Amino acid sequence: METPLTNNIGPDKPFPDLAVYEQNGGYQTVRDTIGKRSPTDVQEAVSESRLRGRGGAGVSTGMKWGFVPMDNASPGHKYLVANADEMEPGAFKDRVLMEFDPHQLIEGMILSAYAIQADIGYIFIRSDYYLATARLKAAIAESRDKGYLGERILGTDYSFELHVHVSAGRYICGEETALLNSLEGKRANPRTKPPFPPISGLWGRPTIVNNVETLCCVPHIVQNGADWFRSLGRAEDAGTKLFGASGRVKNPGCWELPMGTPIREILEGSAGGMQDGYGLRGFLPGGGSTGFLTDEHLDLPMDYDAIMQVKSRLGTGTMIILDDRTCPIGMVENLVNFFARESCGFCTPCRDGLPWIEEILHKLETGQAEPEDMNILAQQAGFIDWWGSDSSSNGNTHCPLAPGAIEPLESARKYFADDFERHIRDKKCSYR
């Protein structure tokens, strides 16, 4: 099984500083591509690879890049931004990629920037990733010294400067237009779309925002070709992906596996199954903003569309496991608390609705809820609604934070309805 993204990573392997990274074939694609292949050539390879964004939404990377104006009609800067905010509860895959192979991200950014002819790049990283930040800064310095970054890369007439921007907190910064506002030094409220960032992004200029893992795939696609990348997937989607599991499993962690790997193989194989004394009740397949699935879904492939069909999302691919000794309502309360706190406050259903939902969940957990409260839960969730709404993707709110926030709630009301009833009937949480 091929594991291109984590080839350089392992307990017995030396840390890939520039020398080791180059020995392992690193930066060869930069030598072979910049000034030798056309930018459109690189774009085509990525389009044909069917790479989909690993930040959560699964947008075709090639298609997104295709919106960037490539003529010289509006001269000026173009930007490439790596989204390294990673604050989704349960997600820790981008940290692994940045801490243990920082040059891979830089190589991916050089190629991606070249493909859209961006001249400036930023890595927008969350403040708490101190080790990753230090290693990225050191790697950028090494790469610049060697001529892979900066003015006239390797003597060609292409230049690309790369900076690290360390954030100051708030999950909403991960939403790409909020991220751009934050990079501009403003409050991180999401922007109205359109215009979309590839046309008008950072300081009004064409900008591509891609997830760290997405960008890390690019060198391998450029090196080995689109056919190879597509062949890595086991079902519909292409490539490999870092999948993870946390909660009461025997071996929590993060593993590079083919896209389309059945959930059962990840949970029972890589994660080693449930800890002794704990049973599987359900799981969030792709982080805290994705809906619960249960054991009836274990044979589904971890593919964007397959998970979407059962009304959840592949998201970040890092699963959170609910065991049979943990209260599903308590778990949802914890999640809603997170989203309510991280709401940017721009729109009412999110700013005021999420705290209201949190309050009702707290009443349920402390035995104070009335049957009528279930109607309020349904009503508040309805104001935010994603799945039922016929508008494109954002439900009734300004950005997808609130719809994501209620996905665990809505799926819990479906799969764990008996728990809600019992909490109201017995006036207590029986898990404590």
Added chain:
Amino acid sequence: MSAAEQDLIQALSDEEIGEIEKEITHLNGRKSAAIDALKIVQKHRRYVSDESLQAVANLLGMSFAELDGIATFYNLIFRKPVGEKVILLCDSVSCWIMGGVDIREKIKSKLQIEMGETTPDDKYTLLPMSCLGDCDHAPAMIVGEDVYRDLTNERIDEIFDE
């Protein structure tokens, strides 16, 4: 710029001003460096006082209110004094499942403070934080810049007895 404003910029050290000016060169316009500048001040002074905020606002050519609106949006810009080290204790879902509440209570009783408070010796400020990206080693926290994973009551004793 008035003399009073000049004075206030001088409330920043040359080192701070140098670091802020360097950030500005990577960006587009002085105001763009607002968050970086606040972080730089905070690195040197632990938190951003009203005086520092006014000084940064003057340096970047913006009003106090505009910059404070930005500062208070971000939870890792501290507008009140904090201790020598800030403890960011993860209170998100995987840590919660893995016993994070017990760890929180343990830290509170160990340090004799509530969430949001600073120890009387000014050493630690305890704050809740969203998922730290260490969910496979939950519960987790950051003290200063050091990450602690797989927390147990015994580990908490060890860490804070040091």
